[in-house]
Amino acid sequence: MLKLIRLEWRKHRFARNLTGSGIAMLSILLFLIMIGVTDLGAEDYAFASYEDSFILIDTFARAVFIIFSGALISKLIISEYRDKTMNVMFTYPIKRHKIIAAKLMLIFLFTFAMIMLTDAVMGVLLLTANHLYDFITEPLSTAVLWKMIVKYIISAFSASAMALIPLFFGMRKHSVTATMVASILLVFVVCSGFNGPTFSVNSIIVIPLTLGAIGLWIAALSMIRLETKDMS
Template sequence: MIVGEYRNNTLSVLFTYPIKRRKLIAAKLVIIFVFTFGMILFTDVLMGSVLVAVDRFYPFITDSLTMEQVRVLLLEYTVSSLSAAAMAMIPLLFGMRKHSATATMVSSVLLVLIVCSGFNGPLVSINSIIAIHMSLGAAGLWIALLSMFRLETKDVN
């Protein structure tokens, strides 16, 4: 969204309005963050609900689901969605350097491949290590913040 507007010079038109550039970019970053967070959380909850519904007809889960387990799962889904939405800002670094939507897409696919790839079977992946997950999320937020501050000097030219 942001890189495409840079490339097509439509962001230059937005910059002519009497609104600070940082606010415009911050609004776009918030839209991306909230959309990513909402879609990941929605998908996690939907897939969990489908699993529970299918288990009613074809019982393949031996234990029963308690409300405490549901609360824990919702908390895990929320934290995971927040960090994944923050990680979605990392490809912005590569896209803003080249002003290329292709570089942004390729870097996001590579990031997902690295984070979600499993080693030693599907049980162990980088995504299951919460410290790496949270630090990548923090790196994504840092990159988003830096892109807002770089906007005044380097990215405009």
């Protein structure tokens, strides 16, 4: 399986996506700076506490990379079905489900790694900025830090899994557009806040975990259907 993942990495020149991820992270940073500057002094300041700040960072990271994952699904799977290049791959002496599994694992692992990296980098930048400007007055306790690290890991895992949900819509007619629209709608559902960054659908832990399970189920279903509908 690792060989197949490496093959997909080289075939699609996957390292180029690191550049795109870097641009995405820079965009997130600029948005956070804009929020921090324009909202400064407000009663419900977005960076009033470490917990609220970390949640806001994670919300942006999940939103951006769920959509990024949709683009990867479109490129690695949907487009290859649409252009019939997947049929050529299925002539290789490799089981079909392993080919799809390698693609999905690559997308899942990349999305998870990028969300975690973004959370970590933005978190460090937040601590550095607060050390210089002291806009968060509360001390950062070890308990709060570990709590947020655990939340980050769970959030990144569930987001990476639920990011596979658009595969279901894209595979129906091998539509890149349907895949991307589904990714964007998914972001609106799980990343929209009802009370600033402190409460959203993602705050109810059972919802992202359920959506993550659905994403993994869809990934498994796509492999089961290889021999029937998807190849017809």
